[in-house]
Amino acid sequence: MRDIDDGMPGAVDALKALYPRTGRAHVVGVTGAPGTGKSTICDRLIGSFRAEGKKVGVVAVDPSSPYSGGAILGDRIRMQEHATDPGVFIRSMATRGHLGGLSASTGDVVRVMDAMGMDVVIVETVGVGQDEIEVARTAHTTVVVLVPGMGDDVQAIKAGLLEIADCFAVNKSDRDGADKVVRELQVMLDMRPRREGDWEPPVVKTAAIHGEGIGDLRGALDRHAEWAAGSGRSGQVLTDRRKSELGEIMRGMIAKAVERRIEAYPGGIDGLANDVRAAGKDPYTAAEEILKGAMDGLKESGGR
Amino acid sequence: MRDIDDGMPGAVDALKALYPRTGRAHVVGVTGAPGTGKSTICDRLIGSFRAEGKKVGVVAVDPSSPYSGGAILGDRIRMQEHATDPGVFIRSMATRGHLGGLSASTGDVVRVMDAMGMDVVIVETVGVGQDEIEVARTAHTTVVVLVPGMGDDVQAIKAGLLEIADCFAVNKSDRDGADKVVRELQVMLDMRPRREGDWEPPVVKTAAIHGEGIGDLRGALDRHAEWAAGSGRSGQVLTDRRKSELGEIMRGMIAKAVERRIEAYPGGIDGLANDVRAAGKDPYTAAEEILKGAMDGLKESGGR
Numbered sequence: 001m002r003d004i005d006d007g008m009p010g011a012v013d014a015l016k017a018l019y020p021r022t023g024r025a026h027v028v029g030v031t032g033a034p035g036t037g038k039s040t041i042c043d044r045l046i047g048s049f050r051a052e053g054k055k056v057g058v059v060a061v062d063p064s065s066p067y068s069g070g071a072i073l074g075d076r077i078r079m080q081e082h083a084t085d086p087g088v089f090i091r092s093m094a095t096r097g098h099l100g101g102l103s104a105s106t107g108d109v110v111r112v113m114d115a116m117g118m119d120v121v122i123v124e125t126v127g128v129g130q131d132e133i134e135v136a137r138t139a140h141t142t143v144v145v146l147v148p149g150m151g152d153d154v155q156a157i158k159a160g161l162l163e164i165a166d167c168f169a170v171n172k173s174d175r176d177g178a179d180k181v182v183r184e185l186q187v188m189l190d191m192r193p194r195r196e197g198d199w200e201p202p203v204v205k206t207a208a209i210h211g212e213g214i215g216d217l218r219g220a221l222d223r224h225a226e227w228a229a230g231s232g233r234s235g236q237v238l239t240d241r242r243k244s245e246l247g248e249i250m251r252g253m254i255a256k257a258v259e260r261r262i263e264a265y266p267g268g269i270d271g272l273a274n275d276v277r278a279a280g281k282d283p284y285t286a287a288e289e290i291l292k293g294a295m296d297g298l299k300e301s302g303g304r
Numbered sequence: 305m306r307d308i309d310d311g312m313p314g315a316v317d318a319l320k321a322l323y324p325r326t327g328r329a330h331v332v333g334v335t336g337a338p339g340t341g342k343s344t345i346c347d348r349l350i351g352s353f354r355a356e357g358k359k360v361g362v363v364a365v366d367p368s369s370p371y372s373g374g375a376i377l378g379d380r381i382r383m384q385e386h387a388t389d390p391g392v393f394i395r396s397m398a399t400r401g402h403l404g405g406l407s408a409s410t411g412d413v414v415r416v417m418d419a420m421g422m423d424v425v426i427v428e429t430v431g432v433g434q435d436e437i438e439v440a441r442t443a444h445t446t447v448v449v450l451v452p453g454m455g456d457d458v459q460a461i462k463a464g465l466l467e468i469a470d471c472f473a474v475n476k477s478d479r480d481g482a483d484k485v486v487r488e489l490q491v492m493l494d495m496r497p498r499r500e501g502d503w504e505p506p507v508v509k510t511a512a513i514h515g516e517g518i519g520d521l522r523g524a525l526d527r528h529a530e531w532a533a534g535s536g537r538s539g540q541v542l543t544d545r546r547k548s549e550l551g552e553i554m555r556g557m558i559a560k561a562v563e564r565r566i567e568a569y570p571g572g573i574d575g576l577a578n579d580v581r582a583a584g585k586d587p588y589t590a591a592e593e594i595l596k597g598a599m600d601g602l603k604e605s606g607g608r
C-alpha cells in the first residue's frame with residue numbers, strides 16, 4: 001500500500017479500479033483520549049473477530065513527528081501477537097506533508113483493506129477533536145472509549161462525543177468511578193433530542209486488559225451494523241458515507257496538488273518562504289499566486 | 305471577527321491589510337489531552353500576563369459537533385472571570401464545513417488579535433495528534449501539558465510530543481507519580497539527538513488549580529521567546545513561521561473554494577452524494593470533476 005499512502009502517480013487509477021469491490025467490510029472506529037486503553041480494546045476485538053474466522057484489517061492512526069515526517073510508534077507493539085496471523089492486516093498511518101492531515105489517506109487504506117476482502121476494518125485514532133470527527137465520518141460504527149477519573153474536562157468532551165458515538169466503552173471499569181461515568185453518560189444520552197427509530201448508543205463497561213466486557217461490546221457493534229443496514233436507513237447511511245468519502249478524497253487530492261506545486265518551487269517550501277519574506281509580500285497574496293499555479297497543475301493531471 | 309471565521313467575501317482583503325501590523329505578539333500554544341487541566345493553566349497564565357498589564361488574546365479550539373457544525377462549549381466557563389476584563393479577548397473556534405479542519409481559521413484569528421495589539425496570544429487546543437502539530441506550527445512557544453497516571457499510552461504519546469514541545473508542564477503535580485513523569489520526560493529529552501545551541505525544553509511541575517508552578521512556567525515561556533529572538537535564529541524562526549502560515553492559508557482558501565462549489569451544486573453535498581451514488585460513479589472520479597470546477601472558481605476570484 002506504499003504507493004497509495006505516498007500519493008504516487010497511478011494511485012488514483014488503482015483506487016478507482018478497486019472502488020467497485022469496496023462496501024462489504026464493517027468499518028469500526030475506536031477512539032478516545034490517551035490512557036483510555038483503546039489499543040487493548042482493539043486487540044481484544046481483533047481476537048473476538050478472529051475467533052469467528054473473520055478477516056480483520058487494522059488502521060492505527062499514530063501521532064507522528066511533524067518534523068521528521070515519520071511515525072513514532074510504527075505498528076503497535078501490543079498488536080504484535082496478531083501480526084503473524086495471516087487473517088490480520090495491520091497498517092500504521094503517519095502524517096506527512098504540510099497540507100494533508102491524518103485522514104487524507106486513512107480512507108484510502110480502509111478502502112483497500114475492504115477491497116482485499118477484510119470482513120472488519122478497525123480504525124484506531126488517538127486524540128479528541130478533529131481526529132474524532134474524521135473517524136466518525138470514515139467508520140460505520142464508532143466506539144468512544146472513556147475511563148473513570150479523567151477530570152472535569154471529560155464532562156465537556158463527552159458532550160461533543162455524544163454526537164459521534166454509536167457506542168460508549170467505559171474501560172478500566174474495575175477502577176472506582178466507572179458506574180458514575182456510566183450514569184453520567186446515560187443521563188446525557190437521555191437528555192439529548194431524538195426521534196423515533198434513532199439509534200440509542202449503548203454504554204458498555206469493559207476491562208479490556210482482563211478481557212471483560214468484550215462480548216458485550218461485540219454485541220453492541222453487531223447490533224449497530226444490523227440497525228444501520230435496516231430498512232429505510234441504508235440509503236441515508238450510504239449517502240452519508242459517500243459524502244465523507246468525497247470530502248476526504250478531495251482534501252487529499254488538493255493537498256497533493258499544492259504540495260507538488262511547492263516542491264516544484266526552487267528550494268521548495270523554504271525557498272518560497274524566504275522569497276515571500278524577502279519580497280515583503282503578505283502570505284495571503286503569496287498563497288493566491290501559488291494556488292493559481294497548483295490549480296492549473298491539478299486540471300492538467302486530472303487530480304492525480 | 306465573524307466575517308473572517310466564516311470566510312465571508314472581503315475577509316482576505318482585510319487580512320492582507322492587517323498583515324503588516326502582525327508579528328509583535330508572542331503566540332503561546334497550550335496543548336494536551338482531556339483531563340490534564342490545560343484550561344486552568346491558560347487561566348492562570350492570563351492572570352500572570354495581566355498582572356504585568358499585558359493585553360492577552362485567547363483562542364480556544366473546542367471540540368465541536370460534526371453534525372450541528374457548532375461549538376459545544378462556547379467560550380470556556382472557567383475563563384469567564386477574565387471575560388469582563390477589557391485587556392483580554394477570548395475567542396472560541398468551531399469546526400465548520402467538510403473540508404477545512406480546525407486550523408484553517410485559527411491562524412487568521414491569531415493574526416487579527418496580533419494586529420489588534422495583543423501582547424500575548426494563547427492558543428488552547430484539545431487533543432493529541434493533528435491538532436498538536438497545527439499548534440506547533442502556529443505558536444511561537446508550545447507548552448505540552450501532561451499529568452501523572454495516564455497509563456502506558458502516554459509513554460508513546462510523549463515521544464511524539466518531544467518534537468513539538470518547547471516546554472512541558474507536568475500538571476496536577478500534587479498527585480502521586482508526578483516526579484516519575486518528570487524523570488521519564490527528562491530521560492527522553494536527554495536521549496534525543498540535538499545540536500549545540502538547540503533549545504532544551506524545560507520540564508515544569510504545576511498544580512494550576514492551586515496556582516503552583518505558574519511563575520516557573522511563565523519564566524520558561526519568556527526564556528523561550530528570548531531564545532527564539534536571539535541572534536542567528538530569528539531569520540530561521542521567521543522563515544518557519546512564514547512556511548506554516550503559507551500552508552495554513554492555502555489550505556483554508558482551497559477548502560473554501562471547494563465548499564462554495566459544493567454549495568452551488570443542486571441540493572449541496574447531499575445532492576451531490578446522491579447523484580454520485582445514483583450514477584454508480586466512483587468518488588475519485590466525482591472528486592476530480594468537482595475540483596476542476598472549484599479550481600476555475602478559485603482562479604477567477606483570486607482565492608477569495
